Amino acid sequence: MTYYVTTILVYFGVDALAIWGLNVQYGLCGLYNFAFILFQSLGAYTAAVLTLGPASGNGGYQHYVLGASLPFPLPLIAAGLAGAGLGIVLGLLTRRVGADLMAVLTFVVSVMAVLVVSAVIPLFNGPAGLSSVPAPLQSTFHISYSSYPWFFVGVVAVVCAIALISVRALTNSPLGRAMRAIRENEKACSALGKNVAGLKLFAFAYGGALIGVSGALLVMFIGAWSPGSWEVIETLSAFAAIIIGGTGNNYGVVAGVFVTQIFLTELTRFLPQFSATNLIGSMQWIVIGVLTLAFMWFRPRGIFPERKRVIELDRLDPSESRSHDLGSSTAGRSQEAQKSQ
Amino acid sequence: MVGGSGTVLVAAIGFGVVSAAVIALAAIGFTLQVGISNIWNFAYGDIMIACSYAGYAANHAGASIPLCVVVGAVVGSILSIATNRLIFMRFLARGVSSFGMLIVSLWCGVVLQNILLAVFGDHFFTYKLNVSRPNAALKDLGFLLNSTQLSIIGLAVVLIFLLYLFLEYTQLGQAMRATSSNSSLARVSGINTARVIDITWGISGALCGVAGVVFAITVGAFESTSGEGFLVIVFAAAMIGGLGKPLGAALGGLVLGVAMEVLAVYIQSDLKEIAALGILVALLIFRPQGLFRGVSSAKGAAPA
Numbered sequence: 001m002t003y004y005v006t007t008i009l010v011y012f013g014v015d016a017l018a019i020w021g022l023n024v025q026y027g028l029c030g031l032y033n034f035a036f037i038l039f040q041s042l043g044a045y046t047a048a049v050l051t052l053g054p055a056s057g058n059g060g061y062q063h064y065v066l067g068a069s070l071p072f073p074l075p076l077i078a079a080g081l082a083g084a085g086l087g088i089v090l091g092l093l094t095r096r097v098g099a100d101l102m103a104v105l106t107f108v109v110s111v112m113a114v115l116v117v118s119a120v121i122p123l124f125n126g127p128a129g130l131s132s133v134p135a136p137l138q139s140t141f142h143i144s145y146s147s148y149p150w151f152f153v154g155v156v157a158v159v160c161a162i163a164l165i166s167v168r169a170l171t172n173s174p175l176g177r178a179m180r181a182i183r184e185n186e187k188a189c190s191a192l193g194k195n196v197a198g199l200k201l202f203a204f205a206y207g208g209a210l211i212g213v214s215g216a217l218l219v220m221f222i223g224a225w226s227p228g229s230w231e232v233i234e235t236l237s238a239f240a241a242i243i244i245g246g247t248g249n250n251y252g253v254v255a256g257v258f259v260t261q262i263f264l265t266e267l268t269r270f271l272p273q274f275s276a277t278n279l280i281g282s283m284q285w286i287v288i289g290v291l292t293l294a295f296m297w298f299r300p301r302g303i304f305p306e307r308k309r310v311i312e313l314d315r316l317d318p319s320e321s322r323s324h325d326l327g328s329s330t331a332g333r334s335q336e337a338q339k340s341q
Numbered sequence: 342m343v344g345g346s347g348t349v350l351v352a353a354i355g356f357g358v359v360s361a362a363v364i365a366l367a368a369i370g371f372t373l374q375v376g377i378s379n380i381w382n383f384a385y386g387d388i389m390i391a392c393s394y395a396g397y398a399a400n401h402a403g404a405s406i407p408l409c410v411v412v413g414a415v416v417g418s419i420l421s422i423a424t425n426r427l428i429f430m431r432f433l434a435r436g437v438s439s440f441g442m443l444i445v446s447l448w449c450g451v452v453l454q455n456i457l458l459a460v461f462g463d464h465f466f467t468y469k470l471n472v473s474r475p476n477a478a479l480k481d482l483g484f485l486l487n488s489t490q491l492s493i494i495g496l497a498v499v500l501i502f503l504l505y506l507f508l509e510y511t512q513l514g515q516a517m518r519a520t521s522s523n524s525s526l527a528r529v530s531g532i533n534t535a536r537v538i539d540i541t542w543g544i545s546g547a548l549c550g551v552a553g554v555v556f557a558i559t560v561g562a563f564e565s566t567s568g569e570g571f572l573v574i575v576f577a578a579a580m581i582g583g584l585g586k587p588l589g590a591a592l593g594g595l596v597l598g599v600a601m602e603v604l605a606v607y608i609q610s611d612l613k614e615i616a617a618l619g620i621l622v623a624l625l626i627f628r629p630q631g632l633f634r635g636v637s638s639a640k641g642a643a644p645a
Contacts, residue, residue: 032443034443093622093626094626096626097625097626099439099440100381100439100440100442100443101625103443104381104443104576104625105625105626107573108573108576108618108621108622108625109622111618112615112618112619112622115614115615115618118611119611119612119615232569233451236444236447236448236451239444240448243444279459281455282455282456282458285451285454285455286451286452286455286459289448289449289451289452289455290452292448293445293448293449296437296441296445297432297435300437300441
């Protein structure tokens with residue numbers, strides 16, 4: 001029971017973290033990143049090779065690059081940096097590409113990456129994937145196997161709290177406002193003098209870092225990662241979570257994650273095993289698919305729509321600003337003079 | 342394996358032409374849909390595999406292979422018109438963005454794929470075929486192709502030629518090209534664009550169905566997820582030929598099919614798909630506008 005509860009909590013936290021990352025890219029800045037799962041996998045592989053130690057150790061049954069065994073927070077940070085790096089690379093690749101082609105391009109890159117990792121075994125051990133990734137801090141603090149899952153839940157909670165604070169700050173900052181402007185009307189935003197290309201790259205990198213860290217936490221918890229675990233469907237269900245929860249709303253998307261990744265998955269687990277197991281697996285995807293389409297039809301803004309940010313008009317009224325600012329008072333007066341004529 | 346690398350190369354070109362036939366048929370259907378409705382139909386690969394299953398059912402019910410191809414074409418046609426009419430056109434009419442349409446079509450594909458998985462189960466399926474020996478006359482030239490493979494090539498050539506004649510010389514074909522290049526203009530010229538769109542999806546669905554059946558025959562064994570990997574190859578062929586251009590897609594399919602098989606002679610064979618996707622990525626990055634002239638005017642093809 002403990003194992004079940006902690007596993008669900010860790011998955012929920014990790015998925016929430018990843019979805020905040022994707023929400024910065026898609027919900028906030030309107031970037032169509034269909035390579036979501038590639039970011040998560042890169043984070044997972046980075047963290048794995050940085051904790052597994054040299055590849056020649058452990059009998060050398062796994063082949064991978066860059067074997068190291070760094071102390072705990074470092075692999076996590078490295079995974080974040082790797083995700084950010086991938087974000088910048090993809091951002092530069094899609095720089096001149098139109099909106100929906102960006103989705104196709106990232107989709108193809110994601111499919112291609114699975115093929116490359118499977119074909120080039122020295123990279124990350126090919127189709128078999130990496131396994132026996134050590135659990136962080138278990139040996140340093142001598143935590144028993146029974147209480148370790150709860151410890152890890154704590155680690156995930158801390159990382160999620162930091163991520164939420166930073167994502168909230170970004171959403172409410174002028175930077176976040178500029179990103180929303182890009183999402184709504186890129187040309188107008190560019191005409192207002194915003195550095196659209198730079199902001200997009202920043203959103204790609206920022207979101208990528210969060211998704212990368214989520215992959216690292218996941219691999220540290222389950223201890224293994226292989227190309228089979230990062231299919232396109234994972235990217236699609238992340239988008240489903242955002243659409244169902246509420247695009248652009250940091251709390252809404254967590255609700256979306258809860259519905260798609262936790263509630264529906266666990267619900268099917270408790271269904272009576274009336275038939276072959278693959279039927280239940282398929283039912284789950286069919287339900288998520290139909291639910292996503294239903295939301296796009298009936299409630300395209302999601303369960304919790306993004307808050308409308310309104311700047312009240314009287315705060316922009318020149319008569320008010322006159323009392324504060326001498327410079328603008330003359331401008332206001334000359335406008336009034338023009339009106340009266 | 343007696344001869345040198347020259348023999349291997351010739352044989353590879355032969356196999357390449359067979360897979361090119363399959364890719365070309367699928368890519369033409371795909372590119373027609375992009376041209377007429379401006380939709381990247383990500384459910385295309387899954388509809389194709391649904392037709393493979395339809396052909397499989399017909400095949401195991403005792404139908405001959407040509408009949409299976411017809412069954413696949415009919416099922417593909419019905420499925421394509423249905424998804425376009427009942428789902429895609431309605432979402433488009435609601436003003437869903439083109440990115441939203443990608444999500445819609447992807448989920449349609451996933452739902453279809455999982456229905457197939459639930460109905461047929463998660464193992465591989467094979468058609469019952471009378472496998473004949475390689476054609477003797479061609480064997481002397483170095484091609485190792487049996488009569489089934491030769492018929493697939495023949496079928497593709499005939500279908501592409503018929504499609505060409507249809508698009509170039511019939512009134513309906515002209516109406517299709519007109520709707521594809523500018524649907525509003527086509528509508529004010531008195532073309533019933535809604536009907537033309539239906540017919541286009543019907544034709545493209547039929548091609549998709551034929552491709553599904555011949556795909557299943559050429560690869561030998563297929564499963565519900567086989568469409569996923571094939572879809573990106575179809576994208577690549579359509580992009581090489583210029584999106585929205587049926588004959589370009591046929592050419593793209595030929596180039597890609599032969600190039601992949603020939604590459605497989607020289608490099609690790611699982612790298613051939615990576616090479617094909619590399620071409621696609623390069624095209625998307627470096628020639629996105631250049632290849633999209635055929636489509637840009639097809640925006641808003643769906644009647645409001």
